[in-house]
Amino acid sequence: MTMILERTGSTLGDYEELTSxxxxxxxxxxxxxxxxxxxxxxxxxxFDITLAEPxxxxxxxxxxxxxxxxxxxxxxxxxxxxTSVVGLLAVAMHRTFRLLTVVPTPGLAADVASEDLPVSxxxxxxxxxxxxxxAIKHSSWRLxxxxxxxxxxxxxxxSAYYTWSxxxxxxxxxxxxxxxxxxxxxxxxxxxxxxxxxxxxxxxRPERREQLLDGRFDDLLESLRxxxxxxxxxxxxxxxxxxxxxRLASDAExxxxxxxxxxxxxAQTVSPSRRRKK
Amino acid sequence: MSISMGAxxxxxxxxxxxxxxxxxxxxxxxxxxxxxxxxxLELAIVEVRFAGARNLPDDAGLRMRERLGAAGxxxxxxxxxxxxxxxxxxxxxxxxxxxxxxxxxxNPDGTIQVTLLPQAAVFQTATYYRWxxxxxxxxxxxxxxxxxxxxxxxxxxxxxxxxxxxxxxxxATVAAWKGRIxxxxxxxxxxxxxGELVKGSQQQVDLAFSDSQGAILRHGPFVxxxxxxxxxxxxxxxxYDTTPSNFDVTELANRTxxxxxxxxxxxxxxxxxxxxxQLQSDGQTDEExxxxxxxxxx
Numbered sequence: 001m002t003m004i005l006e007r008t009g010s011t012l013g014d015y016e017e018l019t020s021x022x023x024x025x026x027x028x029x030x031x032x033x034x035x036x037x038x039x040x041x042x043x044x045x046x047f048d049i050t051l052a053e054p055x056x057x058x059x060x061x062x063x064x065x066x067x068x069x070x071x072x073x074x075x076x077x078x079x080x081x082x083t084s085v086v087g088l089l090a091v092a093m094h095r096t097f098r099l100l101t102v103v104p105t106p107g108l109a110a111d112v113a114s115e116d117l118p119v120s121x122x123x124x125x126x127x128x129x130x131x132x133x134x135a136i137k138h139s140s141w142r143l144x145x146x147x148x149x150x151x152x153x154x155x156x157x158x159s160a161y162y163t164w165s166x167x168x169x170x171x172x173x174x175x176x177x178x179x180x181x182x183x184x185x186x187x188x189x190x191x192x193x194x195x196x197x198x199x200x201x202x203x204x205r206p207e208r209r210e211q212l213l214d215g216r217f218d219d220l221l222e223s224l225r226x227x228x229x230x231x232x233x234x235x236x237x238x239x240x241x242x243x244x245x246x247r248l249a250s251d252a253e254x255x256x257x258x259x260x261x262x263x264x265x266x267a268q269t270v271s272p273s274r275r276r277k278k
Numbered sequence: 279m280s281i282s283m284g285a286x287x288x289x290x291x292x293x294x295x296x297x298x299x300x301x302x303x304x305x306x307x308x309x310x311x312x313x314x315x316x317x318x319l320e321l322a323i324v325e326v327r328f329a330g331a332r333n334l335p336d337d338a339g340l341r342m343r344e345r346l347g348a349a350g351x352x353x354x355x356x357x358x359x360x361x362x363x364x365x366x367x368x369x370x371x372x373x374x375x376x377x378x379x380x381x382x383x384x385n386p387d388g389t390i391q392v393t394l395l396p397q398a399a400v401f402q403t404a405t406y407y408r409w410x411x412x413x414x415x416x417x418x419x420x421x422x423x424x425x426x427x428x429x430x431x432x433x434x435x436x437x438x439x440x441x442x443x444x445x446x447x448x449x450a451t452v453a454a455w456k457g458r459i460x461x462x463x464x465x466x467x468x469x470x471x472x473g474e475l476v477k478g479s480q481q482q483v484d485l486a487f488s489d490s491q492g493a494i495l496r497h498g499p500f501v502x503x504x505x506x507x508x509x510x511x512x513x514x515x516x517x518y519d520t521t522p523s524n525f526d527v528t529e530l531a532n533r534t535x536x537x538x539x540x541x542x543x544x545x546x547x548x549x550x551x552x553x554x555x556q557l558q559s560d561g562q563t564d565e566e567x568x569x570x571x572x573x574x575x576x
Contacts, residue, residue, distance in 0.1 A: 029494060030325045030437030030516050036388040039504040040320050043512055044441065047480045047496050277494060 132156070132172050133164050135184055142187050144199030145212075152213045154180035179215050186217035193224055281398050284497070300535050302543040303517075304362045309542035311379035313408065314557040321441040321528040322406040324417050324534055326329055328430030329523070335427060339381030342394055342423050346383065349419035353392060390422055399424045406440075409559050414531055421527040430525045437518045438537040442545070444511040445502065452476050452499040458553035463497060477501070489539070492515040495544060513548055515541045 006017070035041040136154065138145045151161050157179030162170055189196040201207045211220050301308060335341070339356050341523070346353055366458035380395035393400040401420050406412045451466050453474060461468045467476050479498040485539055488494045494516040502510035517537040523529065546554060 004400065028421075030323050030439035030518065032321060032323055032439070032441070033393055033400060034382065034388065034391060035321065037320065037404065039502070040443065042503070043443070043500055044514070047498070047512065047514065143391075172496065 023255070024079055029143050115222045132177055133161070135180055136161060142198060144197065145202070145204060145209075149209075149213060150183070153215060154183045155215060156180055162193055174275070175278055179217075186221065189221055190224070193221070288429045300532060300539055302540040303491055304485075304537060304540075304548070306540060306543040309539065309546045310554065310558075312558045314554075315559055316557050317406075317461075318442040318444045318557070319406050319440055319441050321402065321439075322413060323400065323402045323437070323439040323441075324413060325398055325400045325435075325437040325439075326421065326424075326530060326534075327435040328396070329434045329522075331396045332428045333379075333431040333442050334379060334394065338394060338427050339383065341381055341427060342381060342392070342420075345423040345426065346392065346419055349415070349422070351416050351419050353385055353390065353391075354384070355384040355386065355388070357382045357384075359393065359395065362505060377476050385398040390416075392416075394424065394427075396428065406428075406447055409535070412536070414535065417534060418527055418531050421525075421530055422435055425525060426525060433523050433525055435518060435520045436530060436534055436537065438534055438541060439514070439516040440541055440545070442515070443502075444513065444549075446510070447505055447508050449509040452483075452509050454509060455499055457552055458556075459497075459511060460548055460550055467499070485544075490521040491517075491519045491546060493540065495548070497548065504522070513545065515544050517541045517544075528536060530546070 009214070032041075035044070136147055136150050136156065139145075139154075139229060143150070143217045145153075146157065147161070150160050156176070162174050163169055187198065190201070194201050202212055202220075208220060208223075211217075339358065342354060343356055351532040360378075361380050380393065382393050384391040386519060389404040391400070391402045393402070399420050401413070401416050403412055403416070404570070407443050444455075444458070449455065451474070455464060455467060462511065463481070465481070467473050467479065476499075478500050478568075481498050482498075483497075484492065485495065494513040496516075497512060499511045501507050517540050519533055519537060521533075523533075
């Protein structure tokens with residue numbers, strides 16, 4: 001499978017700016033193509049991985065290179081569990097790039113279940129607020145996490161979610177809804193407290209995602225409230241996605257962190273800021 | 279790195295004036311022209327990117343191969359380069375569309391390659407000898423063929439990249455590169471307490487020669503699996519010029535030559551003079567460079 005990252009648009013949010021900066025850096029490279037020397041290719045890849053190119057943390061799963069236009073292309077090798085990779089890629093790219101295009105190895109695309117992807121557009125909320133499916137999709141969209149993760153965080157079985165998603169499905173029993181509504185409330189609280197997209201904050205530290213999946217919402221909120229400074233994209237997040245942590249706004253640049261209105265340049269993209277609660 | 283270089287500005291002022299247009303960018307010093315007997319160059323790549331280019335003819339690869347063959351660049355392998363793009367939207371079946379169509383031409387062992395895409399032309403070689411022999415004629419041949427097949431209206435970027443690997447089988451630690459690599463590039467490796475603890479380092483230096491010209495220099499020691507796990511040193515110089523221009527083969531070749539001389543100057547700035555002399559031992563002066571450059575600038 002090949003994933004192609006389109007250039008980030010010119011109207012960008014905080015995080016996208018970082019990514020754009022890094023991607024511009026990548027596009028300034030003269031790419032090496034089809035390097036026949038395996039060892040040399042490995043060495044160059046090692047430098048690529050270290051030197052903060054987009055998708056760098058995913059290099060353990062994929063082989064990434066740039067084509068002649070500077071577009072980053074990631075080839076997923078055979079034997080890699082497509083769903084986990086695609087889920088991870090999708091989360092990263094959903095946050096990072098304005099358009100996701102994927103070139104699949106034959107047969108691989110079919111392995112990608114939609115539940116492994118975050119919802120990329122705001123789902124239409126039904127008038128029935130108790131609709132658990134809508135709530136899960138809405139949380140996925142709000143947090144930028146795959147629906148699979150949302151189900152795990154909400155302690156809702158994937159089979160139940162699948163059943164509820166079918167037309168004419170019976171109304172879910174309350175006992176089957178786990179802690180979904182606590183998660184919904186947690187999402188609301190997170191958005192109130194944060195000045196950055198919730199998913200961005202959650203992914204800043206691996207342990208936060210773990211806490212979320214374990215349903216430890218109070219712990220997360222407590223750690224959030226304990227943060228002394230105005231919230232911003234943590235350096236660890238930049239490192240996680242390896243997108244130019246040195247470009248994180250400093251304390252002297254608070255204005256860049258609070259930008260509210262951003263335009264998207266693709267119908268397939270939802271800027272993190274647009275996911276925020278209106 | 280056996281890059282053909284411009285005249286040394288201390289040795290020959292007259293020649294410098296004649297070659298002013300192809301001197302290194304940003305006033306960098308001209309490089310020593312002596313070829314390296316032990317050249318560490320592993321890969322040389324020149325890439326020209328276009329904007330507004332037309333799609334390539336269906337037989338572009340074949341015609342390119344014929345033209346390059348006529349110019350003395352015989353590339354027997356011909357492989358299509360096509361991508362399928364699948365737009366993935368969660369919950370929606372992926373839509374497939376054809377992406378870029380292009381061609382890869384290569385010699386049998388893949389050490390020399392030409393990639394032709396609507397947006398770019400790339401020449402890449404792992405058998406570099408010198409600029410005037412290995413790069414410029416091939417670049418001109420490729421660009422001339424591109425001009426015949428699908429003249430791109432605008433050139434938006436020229437990139438020239440040299441990937442060097444300095445090897446010393448006896449280098450058991452990174453400290454072995456002290457005295458060979460300029461200590462300002464070695465950085466923490468020269469530290470009194472931490473230097474001995476350094477196992478590897480990957481550094482990137484971004485240089486701006488002007489608003490539209492610059493270089494990305496990546497370097498650092500690494501454990502080299504190909505050389506009995508000794509510590510080798512990578513020096514990856516990527517010079518670029520993003521000044522938009524019309525498609526003119528000679529002009530593009532001249533601009534690339536400027537990048538070449540800039541890369542050579544950078545190369546010699548990173549290694550120490552002593553190590554350069556060591557690499558040059560048994561080398562010879564690149565006498566062919568000057569006439570070739572004069573001809574270009576005439």
